Amino acid sequence: MTSTQFxxxxxxxxxxxxxxxxxxxxxxxxxxxxxxxCGFVSxxxxxxxxxxxxxxxxxxxxxxxxxxxxxxxxxxxxxADRHFGVWPLINGTFLTTAIAMVVAVPLGLASAIYxxxxxxxxxxAVLRPAxxxxxxxxxxxxxxxxxxxxxxxxxxxLPLEIFNALSAGLxxxxxxxxxxxxxxxxxxxxxxxxxxEGSYALGLTKLETIVKVVLPxxxxxxxxSIILGISRAVGETMTVLIAAGQQPRLTLNPLESISTMxxxxxxxxxxxxPRGSVNFKTLYAVGAVLFLITLALxxxxxxxxxxxxxxxx
Amino acid sequence: MTTxxxxxxxxDTTTAxxxxxxxxxxxxxxxxxxxxxxxxxxxxxxxxxLLFDILGDGLARFLTPGFMTETPSxxxxxxxxxxxxxxxxxxxxxxxxxxxxxxxxAALYLEEYAPQNWWTALIEINISNLAGVPSIVYGLLGxxxxxxxxxxxxxxxxxxLTLALLSLxxxxxxxxxxxxxxxxxxxxxxxxxxxxxxxxxQHHVLPYAIPGILTGVIISVSRAIGDAACLIVVGAxxxxxxxxxxxxxxxxxxxxxxxxxxxxxxxxxxAAAATIIVLLLVILAxxxxxxxxxxxxxxxx
Numbered sequence: 001m002t003s004t005q006f007x008x009x010x011x012x013x014x015x016x017x018x019x020x021x022x023x024x025x026x027x028x029x030x031x032x033x034x035x036x037x038c039g040f041v042s043x044x045x046x047x048x049x050x051x052x053x054x055x056x057x058x059x060x061x062x063x064x065x066x067x068x069x070x071x072x073x074x075x076x077x078x079x080a081d082r083h084f085g086v087w088p089l090i091n092g093t094f095l096t097t098a099i100a101m102v103v104a105v106p107l108g109l110a111s112a113i114y115x116x117x118x119x120x121x122x123x124x125a126v127l128r129p130a131x132x133x134x135x136x137x138x139x140x141x142x143x144x145x146x147x148x149x150x151x152x153x154x155x156x157x158l159p160l161e162i163f164n165a166l167s168a169g170l171x172x173x174x175x176x177x178x179x180x181x182x183x184x185x186x187x188x189x190x191x192x193x194x195x196x197e198g199s200y201a202l203g204l205t206k207l208e209t210i211v212k213v214v215l216p217x218x219x220x221x222x223x224x225s226i227i228l229g230i231s232r233a234v235g236e237t238m239t240v241l242i243a244a245g246q247q248p249r250l251t252l253n254p255l256e257s258i259s260t261m262x263x264x265x266x267x268x269x270x271x272x273x274p275r276g277s278v279n280f281k282t283l284y285a286v287g288a289v290l291f292l293i294t295l296a297l298x299x300x301x302x303x304x305x306x307x308x309x310x311x312x313x
Numbered sequence: 314m315t316t317x318x319x320x321x322x323x324x325d326t327t328t329a330x331x332x333x334x335x336x337x338x339x340x341x342x343x344x345x346x347x348x349x350x351x352x353x354x355x356x357x358x359x360x361x362x363l364l365f366d367i368l369g370d371g372l373a374r375f376l377t378p379g380f381m382t383e384t385p386s387x388x389x390x391x392x393x394x395x396x397x398x399x400x401x402x403x404x405x406x407x408x409x410x411x412x413x414x415x416x417x418x419a420a421l422y423l424e425e426y427a428p429q430n431w432w433t434a435l436i437e438i439n440i441s442n443l444a445g446v447p448s449i450v451y452g453l454l455g456x457x458x459x460x461x462x463x464x465x466x467x468x469x470x471x472x473x474l475t476l477a478l479l480s481l482x483x484x485x486x487x488x489x490x491x492x493x494x495x496x497x498x499x500x501x502x503x504x505x506x507x508x509x510x511x512x513x514x515q516h517h518v519l520p521y522a523i524p525g526i527l528t529g530v531i532i533s534v535s536r537a538i539g540d541a542a543c544l545i546v547v548g549a550x551x552x553x554x555x556x557x558x559x560x561x562x563x564x565x566x567x568x569x570x571x572x573x574x575x576x577x578x579x580x581x582x583x584a585a586a587a588t589i590i591v592l593l594l595v596i597l598a599x600x601x602x603x604x605x606x607x608x609x610x611x612x613x614x
Contacts, residue, residue: 010314010494027511028509028510031511033527034418035418035419035421035426036422037414037418038416038419038421038422039418039422039423039436039461041419041481042419042436042443042482043414043435043436045439045443045454045478045481047442048458049450052454052458056457079333097338107353107355109352109353110349110352112352114346114352114353118346118349127353130357131353131356134356136535136536136600137363137539137593137596138538138539139539139540139541139542140571140589141363141589141592141593142572143571143574144570144585144586144589145363145366145367146572148370148582149363149366174356174359174360178356203335204347205338206333206342206345207338207341208338210345222522228445233444235445235446235447235448237448237449237545238541238542238567242571242574243398259575265546266546268550269452269456270545283546287449287450289446290449290450291446294445294446294450295442295445295446297445298442300442302442
């Protein structure tokens with residue numbers, strides 16, 4: 001080697017390797033930035049939902065007063081005699097949700113308790129996915145079954161209207177059972193074994209141990225699962241759209257046809273209300289109410305779950 | 314407590330105070346087991362009933378020649394559902410193409426790169442909240458952003474992008490779990506040899522995480538294929554006589570089912586049931602693949 005090769009004070013080979021490392025460092029930075037951008041999409045999505053819903057909702061409330069929206073008891077934006085009272089839709093939503101939870105809470109809890117406390121591991125490994133299949137069935141299929149199987153069946157005993165809150169609610173309950181069951185199951189399994197052993201040592205039976213020791217210890221997870229189930233039921237669209245009807249009524253009678261917030265939204269989307277009209281804007285106003293309700297429920301559920309985690313870790 | 318036992322078994326035993334009425338309590342406990350099992354089986358019973366009912370209503374129509382390959386007709390016993398099948402397949406494909414890279418990227422960022430600060434916490438809270446936003450609200454987002462803002466109108470691409478955003482939270486959450494499950498020793502071994510972070514992820518973390526990621530992807534795509542609410546808002550049509558293109562009006566299998574259910578003429582409910590059979594077969598195939606992948610690769614590491 002001659003000294004000319006060292007004129008820059010670097011071994012060329014070392015220099016090349018340095019360049020390579022610099023460019024690799026740059027590449028690494030670019031990749032990190034790209035991955036960060038992927039994570040940022042979730043922020044953009046939330047921002048997009050909020051911006052779009054609340055901008056049009058704001059326009060809506062310049063034409064219809066907040067007082068009318070929240071105090072009137074009729075929802076007839078498509079009729080000649082127009083009323084914009086959202087209560088009938090909220091009422092319908094909570095009626096179907098309440099019926100759904102009457103089904104989903106006992107079935108979900110029973111499934112969770114059986115799988116966690118009684119089932120042998122091999123049986124649980126088969127039964128758990130089987131129950132979760134219920135959540136994988138598209139909701140439009142539940143709508144079909146509610147309208148064309150459950151309703152005719154119930155009409156043998158009850159004076160049901162063809163579209164009614166009861167069938168839709170019962171069907172939604174079956175659908176939401178895995179939501180309640182799955183999270184409850186995890187929280188029941190998270191209860192330390194020592195608590196159960198302590199209970200058995202005091203002479204309690206298995207059922208007494210479950211009811212008096214395990215369930216209270218898992219209570220926060222169970223509560224979170226129920227709230228999440230309510231949120232699912234409130235946001236569910238196709239089942240109620242098909243089976244519960246599209247008649248906004250302020251009634252607590254589950255035998256009657258009602259309309260929910262989601263069913264109304266689907267109905268107005270399928271119609272031909274022109275984009276700038278008040279009718280069209282009701283879609284966003286109702287959407288805003290739905291969004292805020294489900295958001296509140298999800299935050300509460302999330303908050304309870306986080307408290308649970310802190311307790312056992 | 315001790316005053317309430319009435320069973321004669323214990324009256325002459327000295328341990329009565331320690332084992333009050335134990336046979337009866339054990340019996341109740343045993344009965345409860347079957348009550349819980351009944352609760353669990355009730356859901357499965359309804360599922361079985363549903364499948365049986367749908368097969369009964371729709372099998373004959375499903376087996377009609379041309380049901381899968383022809384375009385819809387105004388008559389319930391004629392025509393087929395090809396445009397809906399093609400729409401749903403295209404929607405599913407686009408959801409994979411769009412949502413998977415973004416979802417896996419976000420998962421890698423959160424698991425491998427993200428510092429523990431308020432900004433990361435914000436992204437995490439965001440994702441868990443997005444997972445709970447109802448499908449129909451995503452419809453409003455799609456309508457606003459893709460139909461109006463980007464000017465696609467009520468086209469297949471708008472529906473697909475909306476479904477992609479809907480699937481994203483589930484993909485991110487499951488991909489994160491898969492990435493987290495890769496043991497740190499693998500990363501340390503790779504980094505210890507002087508390899509860069511991305512090369513470690515690319516050659517070691519990702520290959521191990523792929524079965525888990527794939528399972529999540531398949532499950533979220535099967536949900537997207539079954540979803541109708543957001544597509545109704547975005548503007549899926551109820552009747553389509555051609556295979557849709559990317560920027561054309563579109564349908565989907567669930568929309569086809571909804572359309573058939575709402576037609577008053579008799580016979581359309583059978584067409585709805587037949588379409589449900591197709592949709593359930595697609596979803597069953599997807600879920601079956603997911604379960605297979607999970608079982609096949611579960612003890613890779």
